[in-house]
Structure formats: C-alpha cells, structure tokens
Amino acid sequence: SAGCFSGDSDHVLAIHQRKYGKPVFIYHHVQSLEKSLDTDSYKNSKQNFHSSSHTKISKLHPAIIVKSAFPRPAYDPSLDLLAMTGQDLEVENLPVPATNVIVVTLQMDVSKLNITLLRIFRQGVAAALGLLPQQVHINRLIGKKNCVELFVSPLNRKPGVSEALPSEEVLRSLNINILHQSLSQFGITEVSPEKNVLQGQREADKIWSKEGFYAVVIFLSIFVILVTCLMVLYRLKEKIQLSLRQEKEKKQEIHLSPLPLPTAQSEYKTTNSMVQPEQAPKVVNVVVDPQGQCVPELKPPLCASPSPFRMKPVGLQERRGSNVSLTLDMSSLGSVEPFVSVPTPREKVAMEYLQSAGRVLTRQQLRDAVACSHLLQTEFMEIPMNFVDPKEIDIPSHGTKNRYKTILPNPLSRVYLKPKSPSDSLSTYINANYIRGYGGKEKAFIATQGPMINTVNDFWQMVWQEDSPVIVMITKLKEKNEKCVLYWPEKRGIYGKVEVLVNSVQECENYTVRQLTIKQGSQSRSVKHYWYTSWPDHKTPDSAQPLLQLMLDVEEDRVESPGRGPVIVHCSAGIGRTGCFIATAIGCQQLKEEGVVDALSIVCQLRVDRGGMVQTSEQYEFVHHALSLYESRLSAEAVQ
Structure with missing residues (x-):
C-alpha cells in the first residue's frame, strides 16, 4: 500500500x-x-x-x-x-560536516523503515522545505535515538560527493504545517541540526573556531597584563619597605649628646673612671626622637651591671643581628660636674662592652642564676651582637660561599686557606673563625657554618690545613630547609686534594661517632666526627645532659691529641648551637680549674671572635643550665 x-x-x-x-x-x-x-x-x-x-x-x-x-x-x-531490493534510494553514510546535518526524530521505529517508506519520508521533507526530492539525502538511520539523519544538497551535486547546504539555512525555509500534514504517520517529534557522529570517526572535529581563538587570545592578554601589574606592585612594595627600613635604622643609631645633670644629686665616691654608688643608682635613657632631639628619662635600674653600658631589651636576637640602642648608666660615672661625652661610634662602644663585661658566679650564685631566668634574659639582651658588615670583607664574590648573607666571619680572626694561586683571593675564603678557649688560649676552636655544596672541598682543606683532631656537627641535614650538606662519604671519598675514609661508625644514644682517616699525598691523619642531631634550630634541647656528655667526650679526645690543631664545631650558621657548645666547654673548664664561672664574659669573648655567638636568650639560659649540671657533677665527685 x-x-x-x-x-x-x-x-x-x-x-x-x-x-x-x-x-x-x-x-x-x-x-x-x-x-x-x-x-x-x-x-x-x-x-x-x-x-x-x-x-x-x-x-x-x-x-x-x-x-x-x-x-x-x-x-x-x-x-x-x-520495499523493493535493487532500488536507487540508499542510506548514503557520507562524512557530512556537522553544520550541514539535519536530524529528524520519529515516534515510529526507524529499524522498520524500508526503501518505500524512506522515499515517502524524503519526498515529504522535500515538500516541507520547498525543494526537489533529489536534493534531500538520507545519510544515516540512528536506532538508539530513533531518528533519521539527512542533509540537503544543491541541484548540481555530483554523485558520491558530500556537498551539503548549511542546516540552519535550510531549516529557515521549513514549513511545519506541510511537514506534519505529509508525514503525520511517522510521528515526527523534533527537527534539529546535530553533529554527525560518522564524521567524527573519519575526520578530526574542528575545535578552534574564529570566535574561540579570539576569546583565548584576549584572555591570555588580560592574564599577562594582570601578572605584570602584580609584579610591578610587588617590586614597588619591596622598594618602599626597604626605604622605610633604612630610615628606621638611621633613626635608631646612637647619638650621645651632652646632658647637664643637677648638682644636687647624691654624693658618690670616685675611684678611677667608674664609680660604685653608695645608694641605688638611677639610669638615664638617652632617647633620640625622630626630630633628632635628646630626651633624658630617669628610671630605676633592673639589676646591677659590671659596666656602665647596658642594652635595652627588644626581644630575641635572631640571625639578622641587632640594631639595639645603648642605655647609658649615668649615675655610675658620678661627679658633681655635668656629664660631657664625645660622640662615639656604636662599634667602638659595643667592643668596649664585649672586652670589659663580666659577672663571676660562685657555685651557689650559679644555681641561683639558673633559678632566676628573667635576670639572665635581661643580661643577655645587653650583649652586643657584633655582626660583621659585608663591606669589611674585601674579597670579590665571597657571598657565594656564605650560607646566610648576614652571618659573616670576623676579618680579624677568620681562617685563611692556602690559596691555589697568588691572584685567587676567593680560594683563601671560608666562613670560619678561630675561637679562643679557656684562659684566652688562641685557636682552641674553629666555629664555622655547615658546609655547602660548593664549599665541601674548602671544609676538608681546612680540616687538613689546621690538623683538627675532632669535628663536632650539631645540626640535621635538613630542618624545614637545608641546614647542611652531607660532606662525608659512606666509605671513601675524595674532596679536592683530601681523601676521606670512614673506618667505623658507632651509634650512641644522642649522637653518632665516626672514626675517619684523611689523606693527602703520602700523609694520613685520624679524625673523629661527632654528629649530634637532637638539638632544634633556634631552640634548646629538653635536657642538658646529652650536650654535657658530648662536650666531655670531645674534651677527652682533645686531651688525647696533644700538639694537634683546634676542634672544629659547626651547626648551620655556626653561631647559635655552635656558640652554646663552645661556651659550655670553656665554662666547664673554668669551673673545674677555678671553682667559679663567668658565662657573661665567655659569651662576650666568643662574640669578639665571631659575631652573634649564642643567638637567643633561651640558649644563654641553657648554657647556665649545662654549667649548673656540670657543677653538680663536680660536687658529687668531690663528696665521693
């Protein structure tokens, strides 16, 4: 039918x-x-x-x-x-572009459409579009979606060629009434353009359109502009902060101006240039305001000081040094005449303090000082850091050999390596200082930074050159960031001209001991390496006992190596934990030989040799705890 x-x-x-x-x-x-x-x-x-x-x-x-x-x-x-077989109407299955495909969704099952019904369907669609039937081509039957995929070709289309008109343009001429009248038995529910799935199997989809390309270009341009603006703003912020910091540092510089004092003050006995008062002294703070005017401020002292120069506490001293202003104890310079001072550079004032300060403690006073932590903190804040200005080191590119740019060796006590050539001054540089020991013994220790990847050879050259019997390492290799590189081999390694052999490894409770042999040419020497890992950076251990035991073991090895060079001690920067270890070692020797200890004088001596030694007030207290523990051990041995 x-x-x-x-x-x-x-x-x-x-x-x-x-x-x-x-x-x-x-x-x-x-x-x-x-x-x-x-x-x-x-x-x-x-x-x-x-x-x-x-x-x-x-x-x-x-x-x-x-x-x-x-x-x-x-x-x-x-x-x-x-349906007839052998008819000229066929489902063409051509790779038609997606923009030229029209999809007609039916209620009738497309699997039951034969050639006759497809021809009726094509003629009905052609009538609704106002075209000739041969211009409408059935391209594919989609069973899953129950729809017919077709396209419209121009009149002069060649057979087998997928020439097709744009689907949106074709659908503008679609007469819906004629379509429903002529094909009502098919149950047409939707006529819409859709991507040809068969095309995706034969040719790549066109992802980039002209509009999309322009949108991406605009987006990238805006992104680059925003990033550039943010970078410029960040640089401006850094410059502003730097200028503000420099202005603040200038305002904090010390200016000692003549201050007239009333003649009706308490009478004092004068001996030399520093006079001990009979009454409690008063302290005059010389404060320089931003306008450059000096304003004296009277207040009672916190505690007695061995020197008329005291530091105003401003918090813990960290690696970048201190810009603390000095407080002048005017009353200890007592005289009925007004105090007249010649302006003095801060470095000279700080050095005078470091060379003269001291507070000798008996064993009982040591125990009392440990119990009074706030007095120790106040005392520590008064000690100048004595950091080195980079301009004082006249060696080109020496910054490449410094782990921290503000922690530099004191030029007067730094270790000089033998140069590879007379003109190579950089080869003589290593961030290390000779440290005096008990009784002012020269070159008792060497305090240095943790070796870097480019200074490992310099480190072993120093060990050989100075004939050091012991190396003490008080840091982990990494604590949040790198603190020190692994500068020794597992078995055997060659570092420059020095060959290092690991003979044995002994794991102790709180540190590891390695027995090393170092060789250069036909000569060889033995070196003991102690690695103490339970000390956190900028902090102190929970107990002083492991540090005290390490110090005693190192001292025993030093005594057993007479005639050899200094003990090398390093942490990461070579001032905090290193300073604590050396200060404890010197203090224990002083307690053992004299029965008293002067921790303040010891730390000041260390900072003269290397700036910033014993970094924080907590570390300063820890040194006193370790000394008190050693004093208790000495007392117990004396009783026995």
Whole structure:
C-alpha cells in the first residue's frame, strides 16, 4: 500500500509489475489529492494497472496498510513488503560536516523503515522545505535515538560527493504545517541540526573556531597584563619597605649628646673612671626622637651591671643581628660636674662592652642564676651582637660561599686557606673563625657554618690545613630547609686534594661517632666526627645532659691529641648551637680549674671572635643550665 497526501506535493501511486514478478511503485505528481489502490490486480502478474477507485484522503493511516491484500511476513506488521531490493534510494553514510546535518526524530521505529517508506519520508521533507526530492539525502538511520539523519544538497551535486547546504539555512525555509500534514504517520517529534557522529570517526572535529581563538587570545592578554601589574606592585612594595627600613635604622643609631645633670644629686665616691654608688643608682635613657632631639628619662635600674653600658631589651636576637640602642648608666660615672661625652661610634662602644663585661658566679650564685631566668634574659639582651658588615670583607664574590648573607666571619680572626694561586683571593675564603678557649688560649676552636655544596672541598682543606683532631656537627641535614650538606662519604671519598675514609661508625644514644682517616699525598691523619642531631634550630634541647656528655667526650679526645690543631664545631650558621657548645666547654673548664664561672664574659669573648655567638636568650639560659649540671657533677665527685 502507499499513501498520497494532501497539499501541493501530493502523489498518485501506480504499481507496475516487472517480468520477474515483483511489484514496482512509481509515483507521479498530480494536481488533486488522490490515491489508487487495487489489490485484485495483484493476481495478474504480467499486466500494468492503475487502481479503479480513487479516494481523496487527507492522511494515510496504518489501518489501510494492514488491510492491504499484499502478502506480508507474519512477524512484521509494517509495510516492509512494499520495499523493493535493487532500488536507487540508499542510506548514503557520507562524512557530512556537522553544520550541514539535519536530524529528524520519529515516534515510529526507524529499524522498520524500508526503501518505500524512506522515499515517502524524503519526498515529504522535500515538500516541507520547498525543494526537489533529489536534493534531500538520507545519510544515516540512528536506532538508539530513533531518528533519521539527512542533509540537503544543491541541484548540481555530483554523485558520491558530500556537498551539503548549511542546516540552519535550510531549516529557515521549513514549513511545519506541510511537514506534519505529509508525514503525520511517522510521528515526527523534533527537527534539529546535530553533529554527525560518522564524521567524527573519519575526520578530526574542528575545535578552534574564529570566535574561540579570539576569546583565548584576549584572555591570555588580560592574564599577562594582570601578572605584570602584580609584579610591578610587588617590586614597588619591596622598594618602599626597604626605604622605610633604612630610615628606621638611621633613626635608631646612637647619638650621645651632652646632658647637664643637677648638682644636687647624691654624693658618690670616685675611684678611677667608674664609680660604685653608695645608694641605688638611677639610669638615664638617652632617647633620640625622630626630630633628632635628646630626651633624658630617669628610671630605676633592673639589676646591677659590671659596666656602665647596658642594652635595652627588644626581644630575641635572631640571625639578622641587632640594631639595639645603648642605655647609658649615668649615675655610675658620678661627679658633681655635668656629664660631657664625645660622640662615639656604636662599634667602638659595643667592643668596649664585649672586652670589659663580666659577672663571676660562685657555685651557689650559679644555681641561683639558673633559678632566676628573667635576670639572665635581661643580661643577655645587653650583649652586643657584633655582626660583621659585608663591606669589611674585601674579597670579590665571597657571598657565594656564605650560607646566610648576614652571618659573616670576623676579618680579624677568620681562617685563611692556602690559596691555589697568588691572584685567587676567593680560594683563601671560608666562613670560619678561630675561637679562643679557656684562659684566652688562641685557636682552641674553629666555629664555622655547615658546609655547602660548593664549599665541601674548602671544609676538608681546612680540616687538613689546621690538623683538627675532632669535628663536632650539631645540626640535621635538613630542618624545614637545608641546614647542611652531607660532606662525608659512606666509605671513601675524595674532596679536592683530601681523601676521606670512614673506618667505623658507632651509634650512641644522642649522637653518632665516626672514626675517619684523611689523606693527602703520602700523609694520613685520624679524625673523629661527632654528629649530634637532637638539638632544634633556634631552640634548646629538653635536657642538658646529652650536650654535657658530648662536650666531655670531645674534651677527652682533645686531651688525647696533644700538639694537634683546634676542634672544629659547626651547626648551620655556626653561631647559635655552635656558640652554646663552645661556651659550655670553656665554662666547664673554668669551673673545674677555678671553682667559679663567668658565662657573661665567655659569651662576650666568643662574640669578639665571631659575631652573634649564642643567638637567643633561651640558649644563654641553657648554657647556665649545662654549667649548673656540670657543677653538680663536680660536687658529687668531690663528696665521693
């Protein structure tokens, strides 16, 4: 059966019979809506016929097809028996661009569409678009979505070539009323452009459009502009902060101006240039305001001081040094005449303090000082840091050999390496200082920074050159960031001209001991390496006992190596934990030999040799705790 639909593009179905007995359907355009169907003429298999009855209808209902006299398979109630094999209508399956594909969604099962129904479908779509049927091409049947994919070609399209008109342009001419009238039995639910899936299998999808490319370029341009602006603002902020910091440092410089004192003050006994008062002294703070005016401020002292120069506490001293201003104890310079002072550079004032300060403690006073931590903190804050200005070291590119740019060796006591050539001054540089020991013994210790990747050879050259019997390492290799590189081998290593052999490794409770042999040419020497790892940076251990035991072991090795060079001690920067260890070692010797100790004088002596030794007030207290523990051990031995 076949249907002819109302409208300008209605058809009349004529059934012809070929010689081999299969029916042929031929469609003709007519002016009126007619349909001819004669099922009786099917019995005459060799004559062409037209239906004897013409009925005008508006739609083709499936019931007409079901009642057709044509035989059909029992399993399929549709009109697929009307289909002919060998017809020229085919599903083309061409790689049509996505923009040219039209998808028509049906309620009817597309798997049951045969050639005849597809031809009816194509002619109905062509009528709705106002085109010729040969311009409408069925490209693919999509069973999952129950839809038909088609495209429209121009009139002069070559066969087998996927020339297609843009789908959006074609759909503008679609007449919805004609489409529903002519194809109502298909149950069309949607007509829309959609990407051709088959195209994606044969050619790459066009990801970049012109508009998308411009959008990406604009976005990247805006991003680059924003990043550039942020970088400029950050640089401006750094410059402003630097200028403010420099201005602040200038304002904090010490200016000692003549200050007239009233003559009606308490009388003092004068001995030499420093006079001990009979009454509690008063302290005059010389404060320089931003306008450069000096304002004296009287206040009672916190505690007695061995020197008229005392430091104003401003918090813990960290690696970048201190800009603490000095407080002048005017009363200890007592005189009935006004105090007149010549302006003195800060470095000279600080050095005078370091060379003269001291507070000798008996054993009982040592125990009392440990119990009074705030007095120790106040005392520590008064000690100048004595950091070195980089301009004082006249060696080009010496900064490449410094772990921290503000921790530099004192030029007067720094270790000089033998140069590789007379003109190579950088080869003589290592960030290390000779440290005096108990009783002012020269070159008792060497305090140095943790070796860097480019200073390992220099370190072992120093060990060989100074003939050091012991190396004490008081840092981990990494604490948040790198503190020291691994500068010794697992078994054997060559560092410059020095060969290092590891003979044995002994794991103790709080540190590791390595017995090393170092060689240069035909000579060889033994070196003991102590690695203490339980001391946190900028802090103190929970107990002083491990440090005290380490110090005693190192002292025993030093005594057993008479005639050899200084003990090398390093942490990361070579001033904090290193200073604590050396100060404890010197203090213990003083306690053992004299029965008293002067920790203040010891720390001042260390800072004269290397700036910043014993970095924080907590470390200063810890030194006193270690000395007190050693004093208790000495007392117990004396009782026994």
